Amino acid sequence: MSQLTDIVLPVDNAEGTTSVVAAWFKQVGDRVAVNEPLLELSTDKVTVEIASPTDGVLHEILRQVDESVQPGEVVGRVAVGGAVVAVEVAETGTTDRAGRTGRTDRADSEGSAMQLSPAVRRLLDQHGLEASQVDGTGRGGRVTAEDVERVAASRTTKPISADSAPPLSLRPTSHPPSGIPSRMVPHSQMRKGIAAHMVHSVAIAPHVTTVFDADLSRVLLHRERNRAEAEARGAKLTLTAYFVRATVQALQAVPEVNSRWHDDALELFEDCNVGVATALDDGGLIVPVIREAQTLDLIGIAERLSDLTSRARAGALTPADVQRGTFTISNHGVSGSIIATPIIINQPQSAILGIGRMEKRVVVAQSYTHEITEIRPMLYVTLTIDHRVLDGFLANKFLTEWVKTIQEWE
DSSP, X not given: OOEEEEEEOOTTSOTTSOEEEEXXXXXXXXXXXXXOEEEEEEOSSOEEEEEOSSSEEEEEEOSOTTOEEOTTOEEEEEEESSOOSSOOOOTTSOBOTTOOBSOOHHHHHHOTTTOOOHHHHHHHHHHTOOGXXXXXXXXXXXXXXXXXXXXXXXXXXXOOOTTTOOOGGGSOBSSOTTSSOBOOOOOOHHHHHHHHHHHHHHHHSOEEEEEEEEEOHHHHHHHHHHHHHHHHTTOOOOHHHHHHHHHHHHHHHSGGGSEEEOSSOEEEOSSOOEEEOEEOTTSOEEOOEETTGGGOOHHHHHHHHHHHHHHHHTTOXXXXXXXXXXXXXXXXXXXXXXXXXXXXXXXXXXXXXXXXXXXXXXXXXXXXXXXXEEEEEEEEEEEEEETTTOOHHHHHHHHHHHHHHHHTOO
8 A cells, every 4th residue: 555645734834814725736646746836825925836745646635725724734645656546535525537626628628737726717717718818927837816817807898608608696787686787706815815814903903093294305315316326236226115224223213113912921023024015916915025124225125125026016926025024014105195094004013104105295494594485205104003012102203213214314
């Protein structure tokens, strides 16, 4: 009898999130090689592939697509060595004569190279699409659920054949019970995870927001003078890089903001691991983390930021890229808003910084002898705090330091 090896999920695939099985790339009875991708996990943050622990044959699948899983859980088994005497699937699965779970004629006809997951095949059917119409962004060009949803959202409305029509629950309805024409759009796993994370944060932490404004005149002058040097080092000197550097300065001045609440104590972090919320093209949101930002100069932060945001939008982040954050910046001004409050805290952190759109405003300035009005580049900045951890005095002290760093940039 063949020796069985467990397929165990890593214990650090993504902190603070619920993982689900997004796809199995192999079916029961398929040969696998050590380190070959076997399945894909999805969370509200990243999608990560789990590799085979050994050479052999996929013997058993214990968790099906769309089932929730936990770090360290056994999701399947590989038979080491030769052929499997008898292949099985979990009771929730279905098996055909070849011992494969949920395999459709359509997927077989498109070839194993497509490696379409059940969730992707379901979305293709719902939207009347063929896999050849979708550019895959997954590893090896595989089509993901987000790829299908992106293409479906960009298509103009066109007649759907009876064979490819979505189920009744997803079709546009002329006379629903509410009397309003509507259609149902399934939530992505990322959107479900974000929703759960936000509800959890609001439920456990009393949110309070304080608002300051900041003059960017000196930052803009500094960026103009140092842009060429940054580009020579391969970095794009964005305003966000300045905001991260000012954040590090403020976190070091008020370490209580860089913390995590525990029932018996407040954990103060020595490293400033600053997450920067990044909007994705499909409407999702992800927070890549600049680790140990206190050790980086401005251009170093710009380099790290450029790498993380570009990989985030390409779907190429690893679990490590979104872990161990101690503080988060939401630069919502890049999408046009002047102020947003409250911004929901990224649990289990203690606060979140919100940065609005820069705009030219008339301000009152003090000359040597009298007050004058000037037009300056200004923005609103907010700090939303967990009121269990921080009070208004510390929140204002943090923003005072942040604004001072920005307005007195050397």
